[in-house]
Ligand SMILES: NC(=O)C1=CN([C@@H]2O[C@H](COP(=O)(O)OP(=O)(O)OC[C@H]3O[C@@H](n4cnc5c(N)ncnc54)[C@H](OP(=O)(O)O)[C@@H]3O)[C@@H](O)[C@H]2O)C=CC1
Ligand SMILES: Cc1cn([C@H]2C[C@H](O)[C@@H](COP(=O)(O)OP(=O)(O)O[C@H]3O[C@@H](C)C(=O)[C@@H](O)[C@H]3O)O2)c(=O)[nH]c1=O
């Protein structure tokens with residue numbers, strides 16, 4: 254299997270380099286090798302690499318900046334997956350792509366399933382939904398993994414931001430009315446590799462391609478997540494300027510940002526677990542593992 258991997262220095266791309274290696278030859282690229290905002294550059298890359306599988310964790314992920322950089326975010330998040338899809342359909346390749354909880358408006362009670370209708374409230378969410386739809390419309394064999402609140406040892410994320418702020422400030426305020434599942438980049442990479450392993454063994458017409466929600470087990474609020482990070486850092490002996498009690502709960506209205514975030518980001522993973530016989534560990538176990546690496 255020849256696997257083209259984009260975004261090799263991103264949180265998920267970095268973990269995928271490790272996880273995909275046993276499946277075949279991995280050709281990993283970054284923005285310098287191919288600018289995903291440029292469709293011709295993508296076509297040239299595919300002509301050169303001739304992959305059987307394209308794995309695309311690269312994306313425009315700056316949620317607030319996207320509100321004022323709509324065109325660029327749309328080219329990378331909405332356009333590139335369509336180009337990958339069109340080319341893959343022509344070449345008989347598989348496209349593996351990642352999307353987000355931010356395609357939902359967050360007003361549902363309970364976890365969102367793949368059958369729930371997206372209604373993104375941010376530019377980032379809208380461009381990610383456009384990417385899903387472009388890939389689906391291409392007719393290429395594809396897998397789309399929708400995930401949420403990604404963290405890893407490599408790259409930037411909320412947990413690392415909390416560690417940095419807790420070392421600088423004697424108080425922190427974090428929204429307590431948005432709920433979701435922090436999901437480790439390593440879990441995303443490992444599940445991707447498991448599913449691609451199935452595809453390698455038994456891929457073909459009957460393979461269950463399509464859209465899957467993929468998040469860690471359980472859920473929390475950003476506030477409780479921040480407190481968990483601070484508590485773990487303190488018990489690992491890290492010197493911080495505050496304790497978990499000094500991470501105060503606030504509402505979304507108390508923390509105005511350019512982009513609107515869903516208050517309910519919970520994703521139901523039933524389809525993925527049933528189809529591939531997988532277990533998804535709780536978010537705390539992935540966090541413990543990453544904090545051990547960072548601290
Ligand atoms: N982070 C999160 O919390 C969540 C992420 N997702 C989705 O999961 C996937 C992986 O996210 P994650 O690993 O966290 O993202 P990161 O932001 O860590 O990495 C994204 C990568 O995309 C690359 N990239 C950005 N613009 C371009 C471009 N024009 N051409 C080529 N490469 C580009 C970046 O390269 P460079 O560093 O050089 O800019 C970076 O390596 C994405 O599809 C994201 O939408 C879904 C839910 C939550
Ligand atoms: C730094 C900070 C953030 N917050 C809030 C703002 C926001 O509601 C929430 C999370 O903030 P962030 O900006 O780090 O997270 P955000 O960039 O919105 O994270 C999202 O990224 C994209 C890529 C996704 O796909 C989503 O799944 C999600 O992970 O925490 C506080 O309340 N206090 C703080 O000190």
Ligand SMILES: [Mg+2]
Pocket residue numbers: 314315316
């Ligand atoms: Mg962010």
